[in-house]
Structures are given as structure tokens and as C-alpha cells.
Amino acid sequence: MTAYAPAEASERTGLSLDTLRYYERLGLFGPVERTPGGQRIYTEHDVAWVGLLVCLRNAGLGITDLQRFMGKLRDRANGNGDVVELLQDNRARLQSEIAKMTVALNVLDDKIAYYSKH
Amino acid sequence: MTAYAPAEASERTGLSLDTLRYYERLGLFGPVERTPGGQRIYTEHDVAWVGLLVCLRNAGLGITDLQRFMGKLRDRANGNGDVVELLQDNRARLQSEIAKMTVALNVLDDKIAYYSKH
DNA sequence: GGTTGACCTGGAGCGCACTCCAGGTCGGAG
DNA sequence: CTCCGACCTGGAGTGCGCTCCAGGTCAACC
Numbered sequence: 267m268t269a270y271a272p273a274e275a276s277e278r279t280g281l282s283l284d285t286l287r288y289y290e291r292l293g294l295f296g297p298v299e300r301t302p303g304g305q306r307i308y309t310e311h312d313v314a315w316v317g318l319l320v321c322l323r324n325a326g327l328g329i330t331d332l333q334r335f336m337g338k339l340r341d342r343a344n345g346n347g348d349v350v351e352l353l354q355d356n357r358a359r360l361q362s363e364i365a366k367m368t369v370a371l372n373v374l375d376d377k378i379a380y381y382s383k384h
Numbered sequence: 385m386t387a388y389a390p391a392e393a394s395e396r397t398g399l400s401l402d403t404l405r406y407y408e409r410l411g412l413f414g415p416v417e418r419t420p421g422g423q424r425i426y427t428e429h430d431v432a433w434v435g436l437l438v439c440l441r442n443a444g445l446g447i448t449d450l451q452r453f454m455g456k457l458r459d460r461a462n463g464n465g466d467v468v469e470l471l472q473d474n475r476a477r478l479q480s481e482i483a484k485m486t487v488a489l490n491v492l493d494d495k496i497a498y499y500s501k502h
Numbered sequence: 503g504g505t506t507g508a509c510c511t512g513g514a515g516c517g518c519a520c521t522c523c524a525g526g527t528c529g530g531a532g
Numbered sequence: 533c534t535c536c537g538a539c540c541t542g543g544a545g546t547g548c549g550c551t552c553c554a555g556g557t558c559a560a561c562c
Contacts, residue, residue, distance in 0.1 A: 325488035357492045370443040374475045
């Protein structure tokens, strides 16, 4: 399995070392493997997972949302219903967010037109 | 000209009284007229302006961006070129933001599909 | 074995955008 | 005139999401 040193994991995920450690500390992923000396070794799986986290974060989820998400994924004793629900809630939120931004885009276009024609 | 009491201005702009005062203090709009006793009277114009601010904020501009924007609008001695440029920069940013969120939406859909089929 | 740069920890600090507060004032209804 | 709820001020506090720091360890290379 491919493994990454912290610097490379950072580069691949686009997160700083600090943020990577921060997310791990919050339990958003990991725990990450270590060398005997204690240095982190990120696996392919870790990196992919963080990719999902970044994506959800881009979708506007806060840290606590992400924690809930992880929690749901971890105790899947009760099936995936909850996870799906959570995802769908956020899908809806994201979509309305996009709608809002699209409105903003139009307003911006209007303003540009307005200020362009002096 | 239509005028609004603080509470009504708050309702119309969707901002709290505190935020309205905060924006005014930062010079994002106003200064707002007062009664002889010192209570604020928001005009139609104020409310519309704040609407634009909210829109730009939705577009992802930070407070300092908004301040720069106001600055440019205020000393228009050198024409509107700068304003247009600023708006266009942010239009571009907003668009890429929307693109990013659209990607996130797709990922979310994938995940929903994945976790739905057990 | 020595050097050097990447990495470790726990905890403090930061920037943003509000939000809340105490203590006081305004002004319309009765 | 009295009451009371809406409003005023300056400044402190909050929550989020990192980011930085000191003081030390690790590990690859010469």
C-alpha cells in the first residue's frame, strides 16, 4: 500500500500539516500509523478520506457536522439510514447555497453593466 | 422618501440591529440619519445599499473587500474602472466558488448513492 | 558520529464576523 | 406625566477554524 510522509500528504490533500494533525486530533480521520519513532505515515486510504472531508467542508459543513458524519459512519450498527439522511440534508443546503450564490452572480453582473456604461 | 425604524430596517435587510450598526461603524454604508434624540432613521436608499452589501457578502467578499469597494465608489474622481475591475475579480472568484461547490454536490450525490445501496 | 531538515507535542494565539452587555436615553401610548 | 419597550454607546466576549510556537525528537545522508 502506498504511504505518504506528512509533507506529501499535505501536498496531496491541500491541507497544512497543522490542519492535518488538527483534523486527526478531532477524530475526523485516523488514527494515522506511525514509525517506531512516532512520525506519521499516511496511507492512501487516509489521503482519500481527507479528500472527502475537504469536499464536505467545501460543501459548507462545519467541523461538528463532520464529526457527526464520522460518528454515524463508525457505528453503523443501525444501518446507513442516518448517514444518507445527513448527506441529503447537506445536499439540500449546498444546493440552496449555490442558488444564493448564483443570485449574487447575477447581481454582480448587473452592477458590472451599470458601472461599465459610466 | 420612505424611512425605516431600526427594527424594520433589520427585518428588511435580514441583518440584526447589532450587525447593522457594526456595518455602519465600519463605514460600509451611511452615516445614517438620526432623530434629534439620536435614534437612527434608515432611508430606502440605506436599505437598498445594505442589500447590495449582503449580496456581495454572499458572494464571498470579506469585510475588508467591502470596505475597499466602498472606498472605490466614494472617490470616483478617477472614474469607475477600478470598481468594475474589483467587481469582475469577485465575479470570477464567485464563479469558481460555485464550480467548487458543484463538484462537492456531485461527490455528495455519489456518496448518497453509495450509502443508499447498502 | 554529526549535521540538518522534517517532524513531534500540548497549548497559546489569531483573524474574522459578529454578538452580547451594562447602563443609560428616547419617544409614543394612555 | 408616567410608563415601557425600542433604541443608544463603547467595549468586551464568542465561536470557528485554523495557525503558530517552544522545546524537543527523528531519520536520512555524509
